[in-house]
Amino acid sequence: MTGRQRQLKLGAFLYPTGHHIAAWRHPDAQADAGSNFAHYVELAQIAEAAKFDLIFMADGVGTRGADTEALHRTATRYVAQFEPITLLSALAAVTKNIGFVATASTSFNEPYHIARKFASLDHISGGRAGWNLVTSSSDHEAHNFGRDEHYAHAERYDRAEEFADVVRGLWDTWEEDSFPRDKESGIYFDPEKQHILNHRGKHFKVRGPLNVARAPQGHPVLVQAGSSDPGKELAARTAEVVFTAHQTIDDARAFYADLKGRLAKYGRARDDLKIMPGIFPVIGRTEAEAQEKFEQIQDLIHPVVGLSLLAGMSGGVDLSQYPIDGPVPDLPETNGGKSRQKLLLDLARRENLTIRQLYLRVAGARGHWQIVGTPVQIADQMEEWFKTGAADGFNVMPPHLPVGLYDFVEHVLPKLRRRGLFRSEYEGKTLRENLGLRVPQHPARAAVAAE
Amino acid sequence: MTGRQRQLKLGAFLYPTGHHIAAWRHPDAQADAGSNFAHYVELAQIAEAAKFDLIFMADGVGTRGADTEALHRTATRYVAQFEPITLLSALAAVTKNIGFVATASTSFNEPYHIARKFASLDHISGGRAGWNLVTSSSDHEAHNFGRDEHYAHAERYDRAEEFADVVRGLWDTWEEDSFPRDKESGIYFDPEKQHILNHRGKHFKVRGPLNVARAPQGHPVLVQAGSSDPGKELAARTAEVVFTAHQTIDDARAFYADLKGRLAKYGRARDDLKIMPGIFPVIGRTEAEAQEKFEQIQDLIHPVVGLSLLAGMSGGVDLSQYPIDGPVPDLPETNGGKSRQKLLLDLARRENLTIRQLYLRVAGARGHWQIVGTPVQIADQMEEWFKTGAADGFNVMPPHLPVGLYDFVEHVLPKLRRRGLFRSEYEGKTLRENLGLRVPQHPARAAVAAE
Numbered sequence: 001m002t003g004r005q006r007q008l009k010l011g012a013f014l015y016p017t018g019h020h021i022a023a024w025r026h027p028d029a030q031a032d033a034g035s036n037f038a039h040y041v042e043l044a045q046i047a048e049a050a051k052f053d054l055i056f057m058a059d060g061v062g063t064r065g066a067d068t069e070a071l072h073r074t075a076t077r078y079v080a081q082f083e084p085i086t087l088l089s090a091l092a093a094v095t096k097n098i099g100f101v102a103t104a105s106t107s108f109n110e111p112y113h114i115a116r117k118f119a120s121l122d123h124i125s126g127g128r129a130g131w132n133l134v135t136s137s138s139d140h141e142a143h144n145f146g147r148d149e150h151y152a153h154a155e156r157y158d159r160a161e162e163f164a165d166v167v168r169g170l171w172d173t174w175e176e177d178s179f180p181r182d183k184e185s186g187i188y189f190d191p192e193k194q195h196i197l198n199h200r201g202k203h204f205k206v207r208g209p210l211n212v213a214r215a216p217q218g219h220p221v222l223v224q225a226g227s228s229d230p231g232k233e234l235a236a237r238t239a240e241v242v243f244t245a246h247q248t249i250d251d252a253r254a255f256y257a258d259l260k261g262r263l264a265k266y267g268r269a270r271d272d273l274k275i276m277p278g279i280f281p282v283i284g285r286t287e288a289e290a291q292e293k294f295e296q297i298q299d300l301i302h303p304v305v306g307l308s309l310l311a312g313m314s315g316g317v318d319l320s321q322y323p324i325d326g327p328v329p330d331l332p333e334t335n336g337g338k339s340r341q342k343l344l345l346d347l348a349r350r351e352n353l354t355i356r357q358l359y360l361r362v363a364g365a366r367g368h369w370q371i372v373g374t375p376v377q378i379a380d381q382m383e384e385w386f387k388t389g390a391a392d393g394f395n396v397m398p399p400h401l402p403v404g405l406y407d408f409v410e411h412v413l414p415k416l417r418r419r420g421l422f423r424s425e426y427e428g429k430t431l432r433e434n435l436g437l438r439v440p441q442h443p444a445r446a447a448v449a450a451e
Numbered sequence: 452m453t454g455r456q457r458q459l460k461l462g463a464f465l466y467p468t469g470h471h472i473a474a475w476r477h478p479d480a481q482a483d484a485g486s487n488f489a490h491y492v493e494l495a496q497i498a499e500a501a502k503f504d505l506i507f508m509a510d511g512v513g514t515r516g517a518d519t520e521a522l523h524r525t526a527t528r529y530v531a532q533f534e535p536i537t538l539l540s541a542l543a544a545v546t547k548n549i550g551f552v553a554t555a556s557t558s559f560n561e562p563y564h565i566a567r568k569f570a571s572l573d574h575i576s577g578g579r580a581g582w583n584l585v586t587s588s589s590d591h592e593a594h595n596f597g598r599d600e601h602y603a604h605a606e607r608y609d610r611a612e613e614f615a616d617v618v619r620g621l622w623d624t625w626e627e628d629s630f631p632r633d634k635e636s637g638i639y640f641d642p643e644k645q646h647i648l649n650h651r652g653k654h655f656k657v658r659g660p661l662n663v664a665r666a667p668q669g670h671p672v673l674v675q676a677g678s679s680d681p682g683k684e685l686a687a688r689t690a691e692v693v694f695t696a697h698q699t700i701d702d703a704r705a706f707y708a709d710l711k712g713r714l715a716k717y718g719r720a721r722d723d724l725k726i727m728p729g730i731f732p733v734i735g736r737t738e739a740e741a742q743e744k745f746e747q748i749q750d751l752i753h754p755v756v757g758l759s760l761l762a763g764m765s766g767g768v769d770l771s772q773y774p775i776d777g778p779v780p781d782l783p784e785t786n787g788g789k790s791r792q793k794l795l796l797d798l799a800r801r802e803n804l805t806i807r808q809l810y811l812r813v814a815g816a817r818g819h820w821q822i823v824g825t826p827v828q829i830a831d832q833m834e835e836w837f838k839t840g841a842a843d844g845f846n847v848m849p850p851h852l853p854v855g856l857y858d859f860v861e862h863v864l865p866k867l868r869r870r871g872l873f874r875s876e877y878e879g880k881t882l883r884e885n886l887g888l889r890v891p892q893h894p895a896r897a898a899v900a901a902e
Contacts (some may be wrong), residue, residue: 024639025634025637026634027634032632035574035663035664037544037575037577041544060662061564062563062658062662063660063662068645072639072642072645073638073639075632075639078662079640079662080625080630080640080662081662081663082571082574082575083567083570083571083663085536085537085540085568086536086537086540086571086572086575087571089536089538089540089541090543090544090575091544092541093492093541093542093545108561108563109564110595112512112559112596113560113564116512117534117536117537119534120534120538121537123486123533124488124533124537124541126488140658143657144657144658144659145561145563146656146657174531179483179531181475181483181526183476183478183482186473186476186524186751186753186756187524188475188482188525188530189522189523189530189531190523191519191523194519194523204597205594205597205598206594206595206596206597207513207591207595209514211511211512211513211514211529211530211531211532212486212531212532212533212534213485213531300637305637
């Protein structure tokens with residue numbers, strides 16, 4: 001990094017039709033995006049031409065929720081879309097530089113499969129793979145895997161910790177030069193450079209070896225998004241990129257300082273982990289135009305979908321029996337998500353919102369930083385976050401696709417570039433090189449180096 | 452099929468460096484094939500230009516065996532290669548017509564993941580995906596998934612039966628026209644056309660819905676290779692393509708008649724299942740040249756690898772203490788694989804083979820049909836198998852790659868084409884259309900049709 005101005009890292013976070021809850025209804029949106037491969041090829045090629053670091057795909061192993069009344073009106077709740085690893089692998093074949101981060105849950109997977117698929121994707125893409133490690137907190141996912149409910153929070157994270165260690169251990173099966181493949185002597189691999197994991201832990205028993213050669217990046221990039229305390233500890237110990245959701249710069253700064261501050265105790269430098277908050281940009285030539293664009297898409301939210309969003313965010317509060325344009329009523333406490341429920345009610349009281357106004361208030365970025373403005377306003381704020389300890393970069397969440405991505409690339413990126421805040425060419429060939437992350441040394445080599 | 456001569460179906464079965472146990476040592480072989488994506492792009496494009504129906508990828512979720520002495524000299528035992536689904540998905544993006552069959556085991560997977568990945572691959576490829584359903588019979592795989600040994604045969608098949616039903620049930624979550632995606636009314640999917648599986652069986656509890664839209668082929672093509680009695684029953688009930696290994700036309704005919712004969716009791720027509728034996732062709736301009744080519748590759752088998760092959764095929768018999776160019780000794784019986792052990796010993800006695808001669812005898816096609824000869828000889832025998840009830844097509848297993856595939860395409864295919872036995876153009880856009888398999892009707896439609 002020496003001698004070069006620190007620059008933003010950018011992800012293109014691609015929900016099929018876009019991030020707004022009503023995105024698919026927008027006239028410009030590709031409504032069938034969830035099964036339209038050509039749509040993703042277009043998006044990947046736009047993002048690569050614009051020099052984004054990576055494409056990010058969220059995931060759910062099941063629809064998010066089972067309230068058919070709302071669900072059949074939405075495209076953002078994993079109703080019908082591509083499985084991310086198959087999708088990103090296909091996109092790797094038609095791109096050259098951009099990285100690919102696929103989400104995969106530790107709750108309903110086996111570490112051997114995950115280690116293998118991401119190592120394989122890293123080879124296919126020539127070193128452009130990343131794994132977004134998540135835990136699953138939805139019963140609707142649990143029901144697809146033989147369980148009546150999802151794992152409790154502590155168990156989930158305990159499992160995730162061990163899962164991450166097993167995957168990283170499997171990725172260390174082979175050293176960089178394990179495979180002489182010497183036709184003359186007939187030696188395909190050097191047994192001294194094969195390391196059998198032999199893991200026996202609380203949740204997993206995995207012998208190894210991994211049957212994929214060492215990944216071009218050493219390890220695929222490890223990405224996380226946990227914001228709970230165990231989530232932050234797991235990230236501090238293992239993650240190299242953290243996606244996060246903050247609505248204000250103050251919250252983002254506090255999170256940034258907190259997480260970076262946890263790295264030292266794991267022997268890691270502050271720069272070994274990049275923090276990339278989500279940003280939901282609605283872009284207009286003028287502020288008024290941006291606002292108008294925002295209202296156009298807000299108007300597309302069906303009340304049932306809006307109420308379902310509030311129910312989801314409040315742990316199950318059902319407001320459908322109250323007048324939608326009347327005040328948010330006092331409500332009995334529910335079992336789930338008390339703090340989020342209180343946040344919502346406080347917001348409604350503070351701003352004196354009707355039920356409709358409340359869901360409109362939270363519908364856009366769903367917890368992420370939402371900014372409605374001109375390219376200069378957006379670039380200014382991104383710069384401020386970046387330069388004052390709130391972010392190392394951003395995960396860009398276009399309201400609807402493909403146009404929302406075009407808008408950002410055409411109008412905001414040139415401003416960031418002119419300020420020297422974003423690259424004009426990729427620095428390297430791998431995702432790691434572009435993110436400025438070091439290649440993990442194989443433990444056997446690290447041991448030799450330390451002798 | 453009416454009015455058109457019945458034609459061969461052809462698969463390109465791509466082991467990374469080729470099928471011969473010493474393939475990787477051949478001067479023309481791509482020794483690093485297991486992590487060389489460009490190699491597979493080349494193979495896929497050769498096979499597609501030649502109008503193969505499909506590319507077939509075997510799989511193992513672990514190395515096959517742990518005898519490092521032999522293993523570190525071989526590239527054919529899943530030591531280090533791509534995971535098939537990620538690989539085939541990437542290849543789908545750089546091809547247009549050829550089908551992709553990936554192997555995935557029912558023993559160490561979850562049906563929801565498998566249903567989702569293959570449905571996703573079917574969308575990405577525009578209807579060119581197939582799933583080769585296998586069960587895992589190796590402890591080395593079991594050790595990577597928390598188990599000390601693999602499932603016993605009966606349990607494995609019991610699980611496979613239920614697994615297949617769950618996957619097919621999940622693929623029927625959506626009807627063809629479940630997604631009006633009507634921007635005006637805001638209806639994304641039609642709840643009446645969503646079918647929740649709610650499966651509760653002996654091995655699996657899976658609610659659904661599957662969160663991928665109905666596959667372009669209705670269901671990805673279901674492929675199997677089981678040859679035991681439960682394997683054949685599972686195939687007769689569910690498979691649409693069966694890969695099989697026979698060394699003689701008589702064995703192949705008996706298998707063909709047996710399996711086709713089992714279809715009727717499941718209400719299926721004989722043409723609903725295609726039988727494609729493996730063929731390992733060594734091609735020369737003259738018989739002598741073919742033989743010479745074969746010997747060239749046979750000479751590359753290291754004795755340790757040859758002995759390990761015999762040990763693997765005989766359930767663990769260790770011949771390493773005997774002179775390799777002496778006779779095969781009488782041996783105490785082992786616990787595993789008595790019948791295969793007897794076959795080997797009988798063969799050695801009958802032909803009066805030394806230990807080295809014995810492993811050379813079985814090293815090439817490892818149980819598949821091995822034919823060393825001229826293009827005409829090979830085409831003649833393929834035609835005979837095809838026309839006399841031994842095969843609907845073949846899975847071509849080139850000895851080494853990429854040259855073995857080029858040889859077959861350049862020298863054997865033109866002969867088959869001239870006889871009208873193989874296509875010059877793809878008949879359709881999907882794998883199903885090219886194989887001549889019907890599109891499975893959604894049960895809800897089938898019910899309406901029956902009313």
